[in-house]
Amino acid sequence: MTKYNRKKEERDVSYYIEGILKGNRVVLAQAITMVESNAKRHFDKAQQIIEALLQTQSSSIRIGITGVPGAGKSTFIDSIGTYLCNQGYRVAVLAVDPSSKVSRGSIMGDKTRMERLARNPRAFIRPSPSGGNLGGVNRKTRETITLCEAAGYDVIIVETMGVGQGEFVVRDMVDFFMLLVLTGAGDELQTMKKGIMELPDLVVVNKADGDNLRKAKKAKQEYNTILHFLKPFTAGWSTRAVTASALQEIGIEEIVQIIHDFMEYTKDSELFYKRRREQQRNWLHELVKHDLYQQFYHHAKVSQQLTYFEKAVMNGEKSVTASALELLALFIKE
Structure with a gap:
C-alpha cells in the first residue's frame, strides 16, 4: 500500500499537507471532501490543513464566471481552460452547482460538460454542491481555493450557478469577474438581478458564430452602451463587452489578453493586493x-x-x- 493509498482512518494532517504541496490530485480531492463535510471531526482536521498551507506562496489569479442559463458557461470554461493549459498554466475549476433539495447533491455533471479539460493533466475540476446555503458556498469555496493554490494551480476558475445572489458572494472571492451573455441585450437584461451589470470586469457575448454573429456584434454594442453609464466595480478599469465563440474558440486569446492587462493594471496600482486583503476581512x-x-x-x-x-x-x-x-x-x- 503506497503512502497516498492509506485507509481514511490512517491519514493524518501531514499526509494531506505533503500530498497537496506535491500537487497530488487524489489527495487534493480528499482534502476538499473534508472541507465540504459538515462532520466536526472533518472540520477540525480541515482547518489544521488550511492553517498549515496559508503561508504557501501563490501568484494565482482567481476568475469568477457567471451567466444566464444557456449562455454556454461550461463550454466557455472548457475552451478557455484548455487554452490556458496549453499556455503552460495549471487550471482548477470549482463549479458551484445548484443542489437537489431532496438529496443535497450536485445535479449538474460538470466533468461531462468539460470533456477536454477533464482529460487534461494540467487541470483539476471540482463540482461542489451548494446545499442551498450561500454561507456554506462562501466558506467551502474559499477554503477549496486555498487548497488548490497550495497544490500549484495558478488559475482558479469559479463557475457560479447562474445570475442571482450567489454572484455577489463569488464576486467577493475572485480577482476578475466575467459575465457571459447571449444576443438580445434588451430582453436579457430584464431577467437579470438588479446590480448584476455593475459586478463584471468583462462582459462576453458568447455564441458569436454562424447566423448568430451579426446579432452578437449588435448585442456587444448595446452592452458597451450600457456599461458606459455604469460605475465599474474595479476603480480605474473600463469594463467592456466583447464577442466570443467558445465552440469555435474564437475570441478566447483576446479575452486572456484582457485578463493579463487587468492583472497588470491592478497589481501596478496596488488594487489587487488591497482587494485580496479586503476579501479576507469580509x-x-x-x-x-x-x-x-x-x-x-x-x-x-x-x-x-x-x-x-x-x-x-x-x-x-x-x-x-x-x-x-x-x-x-x-x-x-x-
Whole structure:
C-alpha cells in the first residue's frame, strides 16, 4: 500500500499537507471532501490543513464566471481552460452547482460538460454542491481555493450557478469577474438581478458564430452602451463587452489578453493586493455571521421555544420585535 493509498482512518494532517504541496490530485480531492463535510471531526482536521498551507506562496489569479442559463458557461470554461493549459498554466475549476433539495447533491455533471479539460493533466475540476446555503458556498469555496493554490494551480476558475445572489458572494472571492451573455441585450437584461451589470470586469457575448454573429456584434454594442453609464466595480478599469465563440474558440486569446492587462493594471496600482486583503476581512465577518446563525437555531432553548413564538407572531398575539428579542435573550443567557 503506497503512502497516498492509506485507509481514511490512517491519514493524518501531514499526509494531506505533503500530498497537496506535491500537487497530488487524489489527495487534493480528499482534502476538499473534508472541507465540504459538515462532520466536526472533518472540520477540525480541515482547518489544521488550511492553517498549515496559508503561508504557501501563490501568484494565482482567481476568475469568477457567471451567466444566464444557456449562455454556454461550461463550454466557455472548457475552451478557455484548455487554452490556458496549453499556455503552460495549471487550471482548477470549482463549479458551484445548484443542489437537489431532496438529496443535497450536485445535479449538474460538470466533468461531462468539460470533456477536454477533464482529460487534461494540467487541470483539476471540482463540482461542489451548494446545499442551498450561500454561507456554506462562501466558506467551502474559499477554503477549496486555498487548497488548490497550495497544490500549484495558478488559475482558479469559479463557475457560479447562474445570475442571482450567489454572484455577489463569488464576486467577493475572485480577482476578475466575467459575465457571459447571449444576443438580445434588451430582453436579457430584464431577467437579470438588479446590480448584476455593475459586478463584471468583462462582459462576453458568447455564441458569436454562424447566423448568430451579426446579432452578437449588435448585442456587444448595446452592452458597451450600457456599461458606459455604469460605475465599474474595479476603480480605474473600463469594463467592456466583447464577442466570443467558445465552440469555435474564437475570441478566447483576446479575452486572456484582457485578463493579463487587468492583472497588470491592478497589481501596478496596488488594487489587487488591497482587494485580496479586503476579501479576507469580509470573509471573517461573513463566517462570524454564518456561524452565529447556525448556533442560534441549534440552541436547545431556542429550538424548544421557536415554534411557540412563530405561532404567536402569526396569530398577532406577540410583536415580531419583542419575540425576536426574547429568543435572542434565551441564546445570550447561555
